[in-house]
Amino acid sequence: MTLVSQATPSVRDRSSPALLRKIVVDPWLFGIFVLVTLSVLIFAALPIFVVMKQAVVTDHGFDLGVLIETLSQSFVWTSLGNTLLLGLVSAIVATAAGFLLAFSATRTTMPGKTFVHGVALLPIISPPFVMALAVVILFGRSGLITRELLGIRNANVYGFHSLVLIQSLAFTPIAYLNIRGMLQSIDTALEDASASLGASRWTTFSRVTLPLVTPAILSSTLLVFVKSVEDFGNPMLIGGNYNTLAVEAYSQMVGYFNLQAGALLASLMLVPSMTAFLIHRYWVSKRSYVTVTGKPSAQTIRISGGVVVPLALGCYAIVFAILLFYLTVVYVSFTKLPGVNNTLTLDHYATVFTAGFQTLTNSLLLAGIATPITAVAGMLIAYLLIRKAFPGSFLLRWATLLSFAAPGTILGIGYVSTFNAAPLLLTGTAFIVVAAMVVKNLQVGIEAGSNQLRQIDKSIEEASTILGASNTRTFFQVTLPLLKPALFTSLSYALTRSLTTLSAVIFLVSANWTLITVTILSQVETLKLGVAAAYCSILVFVVLAILAVMQLVLNSTSKR
Amino acid sequence: MSKVIFSNITKRFPGVAGATAVDKLNLTIEEGTLVTLLGPSGCGKTTTLRMLAGFETPSDGTITIGGRDVTNVPVNARNVGMVFQSYALFPHMTVRENVEYGVRLLNLPKAEMKDRVNTILETMALAHYADRSPSRLSGGQQQRVALARAVVTQPKVLLFDEPLSNLDAQLRERMRDELRAIQLRLGITSLYVTHDQSEAMAISDRVVVMRNGAIEQDDSPLNVYSRPGTGFVAEFMGKANILEGKVEAVDDTTVRVRIASTVAFTLARNDRAFKIGQDVRCVVRPEHIRVDVAGTMEAKVRRVVFQGAYVEYLTDLEGQECVFLDTDYYKSGVAEVGQTVKLAIDSRPVWILPENEANALGKAA
Known part of the structure; x- marks a missing residue:
């Protein structure tokens, strides 16, 4: 009896004081x-x-029937498929573009780096659908390029192809910054070591540089995928019949007042987003060989000559497209009725x-x-x-x-x-x-x-x-x-x-x-x-x- | 009064099974003295210091400062000063703002606050740098700011967590002497943690050697070095040969120990009990062995390391390793590997380790 009453408080005392x-x-x-x-x-x-x-x-409590009924409608699966496909393609294209920009900016003698850097960051600070607006203006039914320049009457700008173009350009900066950061924190002595061991430039790139930045490439792909799934403005404006989950959820909620379907579609969006996010957080970020010290080591630029030309041309093309889109928007903001009446106003x-x-x-x-x-x-x-x-x-x-x-x-x-x-x-x-x-x-x-x-x-x-x-x-x-x-x-x-x-x-x-x-x-x-x-x-x-x-x-x- | 007493202090870290950082530690720091915790990394010295600071809570036991139980008093209410290993100066404040920081929290009259800060800046020869950012000071100056900031609030106890380890060798000695001078002048009770034994001996009133969370020896610097309680302490305090031998003869005041066929010492007994035939271990410091053509001791050279001021020899003494230093190599030349050298040992500083004395006696009997 006495033993028990003495033992109990001492056990409690030991564990709780630290927390308390x-x-x-x-x-x-x-x-x-x-x-x-x-x-x-x-x-x-x-x-x-x-x-x-x-x-x-539903109002009547948990209702499996309603769930099954909603799930059996084709728009659910179409929009889910559309979302995944768009996310995948945009992620791959944007990451490739981001890698091209990052590699050229950190490792080559490409002229005009500061300019490329500045323009490449522009999409980050603007609403995502500026691009969509520009695409409609340039390539739409009465588009400045399609109709004015090329004379095409029935250009269909709405749909998957435009969405990929827009999202890729809009999300390239995410990939660019991510990959650039990692390229900068790789100790260039590793690349020097490879070269000193007799490796060619291509061998050094494919056996040393590329494997070291792979985590950044993967993480960019996942982040852009999440962004693409989440994107509402662009698919809304320019998706046409290509409905994504975000758009479908919105129209179910606001258009048909179908709360249950809207909620279900929104919940479905969580699946790809959370999956990609968790992979990113618990798998990709742990594969990194590069310790980010916060201070980029001194960079020595070592790629010059003929190889730079195609890389630079690629970068300029991306930068040109971004600039074209933004300037179009600015131009149109001063134009009476673009394509019809081009007077400045x-x-x-x-x-x-x-x-x-x-x-x-x-x-x-x-x-x-x-x-x-x-x-x-x-x-x-x-x-x-x-x-x-x-x-x-x-x-x-x-x-x-x-x-x-x-x-x-x-x-x-x-x-x-x-x-x-x-x-x-x-x-x-x-x-x-x-x-x-x-x-x-x-x-x-x-x-x-x-x-x-x-x-x-x-x-x-x-x-x-x-x-x-x-x-x-x-x-x-x-x-x-x-x-x-x-x-x-x-x-x-x-x-x-x-x-x-x-x-x-x-x-x-x-x-x-x-x-x-x-x-x-x-x-x-x-x-x-x-x-x-x-x-x-x-x-x-x-x-x-x-x-x-x-x-x-x-x-x-x-x-x- | 600010005597510090650790009573039965135990610290276990949660999560790691059986990991006891500090185990039933009992330690008293007398008023105004500087005690050093010395030991290899992981011995529990830093944990002990951090428990006195209040950053860690003991799993068991009590800590008192000046008779007041502070075991569960939060850090900011203990009135303890600390000099950190990294100095931990606030990088976004000037030297003056750094020193002022703690004084502001005392709610003193403004004039007194200013006075205290100015006085300490003068004392530390920092007045000239008062408006600079700490990052623009040298290592020694940063160290002084850290000390000024720690003592300006007039804490009851001052803690030092390896404060000199970021300085280069020369500056370290100078700062060590400065720290000690200021500690003596202020008469402030201090606990100092280091893994550098010469620093510990130079600065302390008492050295506490720790190992595996427990105190191995708590003694004056002189005794810790020349009368180590265990082989671990002997070796940790400096280079030491621990030579095994047998007691050959005992009388009222001396004991004679044979180490090898050519080596035996007659030592003071110090009122310790020895029996003939008993196995003992003797600590012989390398600086007490010298090359001597008239010496009776013979050892075979196994390795020679030239160090400039001296030559360090590793020799074989009938199966036991024996290291010694020769500062007179320029007179007799450097011996070669394989050669047999004649040596003499100054037997006065030789010390018989008391460890397991009782056991050894038991076995012999």
């Missing part, structure tokens, strides 16, 4: 942790589960700044609110996950991962379904739009913050606590300032994405709070191409200007 102490030591930080985790669970995980539930549960801009001014300021305001929240929350979550293993951290980790991997469509539908009743009646408010922007872009900040944190000596933070500062104070006074580069990465990403996002917010905008991307989409659908082009040009210009200002601020504050 973590909390007691810093009640504030733990409070923040609980708050952040709850928010992420409610705004990232819950909506996705609601959608998945809706796909199988400022009418479209007048329209934007009068009737359409509110949507522009809405976008700027909401993105302006969402951006700092996203960036600081990203750093905070990175800190909580990397430095403080509070009990329950895995919930936070998985919820943020889920929100990143999940396509915008499922998040948008989930928001509409989850937040349409008290106590979370948020539909139609600005809050819900901001929440979607934050949740969708959080993960990039978390990744950047985590990577930077791993490089910051832990004893710098320990020095702060031993000098008497609490963990909360340490985070804001020591850790956050040291995370500045990651913070800026996160700020720029969140800003660009928030301003150019469409797939999630299209379900969330209301009469009071409409966004520029949604307006552009409806302008294109009603064939007001000039106004759409004016919006796009302004958007690209605004994003570029804000990024430039942020860069200036970063440069001037880090000069001490």
Whole structure:
């Protein structure tokens, strides 16, 4: 009896104090942790589960019949097949183009690298469907090229071929940056070693360089695939009869008010996205032979001569296509009625700044609110996950991962379904739009913050606590300032994405709070191409200007 | 009062089965003294230091500072200062801001705060660099900033986690002496962790040699070196020959040990019990053996390493390895491998290891 009563507390005492102490030591930080985790669970995980539930549960409870009925309709399987095929082809083409650009820019004497680099990044900072708009203008029924130059009357621009072209060009920068980063961090001494052992340039490339960048190639392919699956604007504008899951889900929801089918299609989108994402995270990223140190080693350019010519021509072709598309959009924004009346005019801009001014300021305001929240929350979550293993951290980790991997469509539908009743009646408010922007872009900040944190000596933070500062104070006074580069990465990403996002917010905008991307989409659908082009040009210009200002601020504050 | 007492401190890390980093450690740091934890990596010295800092929580046992139980007191409430191996200076703050950081948290009147910071910057010869970023200072200056930042809050205990390991050899000695001078001047109770035995001996009031999470020996620097408790301590404190021998004769004050047919020492007994025929192990430092044509000891040269100031010989002494240093090689020339050399051992510093004394006696009896 006495033995038992003595033994029990000692066992409990041994396991719990460590965990308990973590909390007691810093009640504030733990409070923040609980708050952040709850928010992420409610705004990232819950909506996705609601959608998945809706796909199988009707008003009468779980209904296998309805599920089977929906699944037996051909549009489900057609759109799934279409999505996969498009994703696969776009991923391969974009990765190949990205590799060509990255290799030429880092390893050859190709002239005009800075220019190629600048242009190749343009698609990243613009709404994904700028390309679609340009393609309609250039190759459409009354297209500048098809009709004006070639005299083709019935050019069919809508469909698979255009989608592949557009997505490939739009997502090439993702592959380009990814592969370029890895090519830069490969120690060129390895290639020198190969050459010194008597290998030819081709042998060195195929036996040393290529295997070393294979992880980056695979990861680019998977990332572009995820992006393509998620893409809503381009398939909507230019898919024609080639419906993807994102488009089909939207039309089921908005066109036919078929909530169950929409939810099911959105849930189906999760399958390829999550699969690709998990492969990327747990397989590809572990195959890397290259340790990214954060400082690219000195590069020696060693490929010159005849080989460079075809590589350079390929790069120039890609750059030319991107430039052509963007310049077309700018040109059209100043043209009365492209293809019919090519007089220059400022009418479209007048329209934007009068009737359409509110949507522009809405976008700027909401993105302006969402951006700092996203960036600081990203750093905070990175800190909580990397430095403080509070009990329950895995919930936070998985919820943020889920929100990143999940396509915008499922998040948008989930928001509409989850937040349409008290106590979370948020539909139609600005809050819900901001929440979607934050949740969708959080993960990039978390990744950047985590990577930077791993490089910051832990004893710098320990020095702060031993000098008497609490963990909360340490985070804001020591850790956050040291995370500045990651913070800026996160700020720029969140800003660009928030301003150019469409797939999630299209379900969330209301009469009071409409966004520029949604307006552009409806302008294109009603064939007001000039106004759409004016919006796009302004958007690209605004994003570029804000990024430039942020860069200036970063440069001037880090000069001490 | 800021005497530090570790009582029965045990630290197990979760996850690794049977991994006990520190095992029932008992250690007292007297007020105002500097104690060094010395040992190879993984011996538990850093874990012990981090438990005193509060970064790790003991699985068992208690730690008191000045009589106050701090075992479960959070780091930022312990009033402990620490100099980190990497210095851990805040890179986004100037030297002054670094030093000010801890003082600001004390909520002192502004004038007093400024005064304290200025005084310590003067003391450390840092006043001139106060507005610089730490990254623009030399290693020695960064070290001083780290020390200034750690002592400016007037902590009860000062911790050093291998603070000199990032400096080059010459600077290391100078900084070592500076650290010690300041510690003595402030009279601050200190715990110092290092794996460098000469640093430990030079800086400490007491050296605590650790191995596998337990204390191997806790003694003055002189005793740890010249009267090691175990073979491990003898070898860790510097180059040592541990020669096996047999007790040949014992009287009231001396003991005679035979190592080889040509070598035997008569040593002070130090009130220890020896029996004739007992196996013992003797510590003979290489610097106490010299080449001597008149010497009785003979050994065969197996390896010769020229080191500039001296020649290091590895010899075979009737089956036992024996290392010694010859600083007078320029007089008699360098011996060759295979040659037999005549040696003399200064027997006064030879030390019979007390380890397993009881067992050995038991066996002999």
